[in-house]
Amino acid sequence: MKRDTGGFTLVELAVALVIVTLLLGGLLMPLSAQMEQKNYNDTRQQLAEAREALLGYAMTHAAADGKPYLPCPDINNDGKEDRIAATLKCSAANSAEGALPWSDLGLQATDAWGNRLHYRVLNRFADVNTGFSLSTPTSSNALTVYDSSDSGTRKTVATGLPLVLLSHGPNGFGALNVSGGLNAAPTTADELANADGSDADSSNDDWFVMHAPVQNDFDDIVVWLPAAVLFNRMVTAGKLP
Numbered sequence: 001m002k003r004d005t006g007g008f009t010l011v012e013l014a015v016a017l018v019i020v021t022l023l024l025g026g027l028l029m030p031l032s033a034q035m036e037q038k039n040y041n042d043t044r045q046q047l048a049e050a051r052e053a054l055l056g057y058a059m060t061h062a063a064a065d066g067k068p069y070l071p072c073p074d075i076n077n078d079g080k081e082d083r084i085a086a087t088l089k090c091s092a093a094n095s096a097e098g099a100l101p102w103s104d105l106g107l108q109a110t111d112a113w114g115n116r117l118h119y120r121v122l123n124r125f126a127d128v129n130t131g132f133s134l135s136t137p138t139s140s141n142a143l144t145v146y147d148s149s150d151s152g153t154r155k156t157v158a159t160g161l162p163l164v165l166l167s168h169g170p171n172g173f174g175a176l177n178v179s180g181g182l183n184a185a186p187t188t189a190d191e192l193a194n195a196d197g198s199d200a201d202s203s204n205d206d207w208f209v210m211h212a213p214v215q216n217d218f219d220d221i222v223v224w225l226p227a228a229v230l231f232n233r234m235v236t237a238g239k240l241p
Ligand SMILES: [Ca+2]
Pocket: 073, 074, 075, 076, 077, 078, 079, 080, 081, 082
C-alpha cells in the first residue's frame, strides 16, 4: 500500500488561492483611497512645516521696537503678506484672515488638493511697530478651536491662540483657490465655522472646529500655535524678553 503524499490536489490549490485572494483584498485599500490618504498625510506635514516656518519668521523679523512679530495673511494672492498702508496693521479688526503668505515663508503654494492654506492671526502678534512680548494678552479676542460647531455640546480643544492654520481638505469648500477666488462655501455647520467670516453664532468669527474626518460632512485639517509655544521658542532663541 502506498499513500499519495505528493503535494496538494488541484481542489486544495484552488481553495488556497481563493483564501489568499480574499486576504489580499481585505488588506489592500483601493488606489483612490490610498491616494487620498497620501494627500491627507502630505497636507498634515505641510501644516506642521508651516507652523515651524511661522516660528522661524518671528525669530528673524524684528518690529520697530525690536520685538518679534508674525506675518499678516496674504489677501491679494501673491503669497506675500498684506498690510493696511496707513497703519501697517493686518486689518482694522482684532485679527486678520486670508491665505498663508507662502512666498514670504518659502513654503508650497497650495495644499495637496490645490487650494491655499487658510491663515488667521491676532493683529497684536503681527504688528510691525509694536512686536509681541511675554506680556502680550492671549485671552481677549483670542482664537479658539472647538470639537464641534454645536454651541450646546461643543468642547474646547484649544483656546487663547494667537494663530490658526488650516486646510479646507479634499472638498476645498470655503478655500481660496490658486486664481485668488473663493471656492463654494461649505454646506455643513462644522466646515462653515472654518470658512472666512461665516460663523453662525459669533460676530467676531474667532473660532474654528477640528475633529476627525466624517464622510460628506467634514474633511478640514486645523492646526494652531499656542502662545506658550511661541513665547517659549522666542525666549529659547534669545528674541524675548
Ligand atoms: Ca499679498
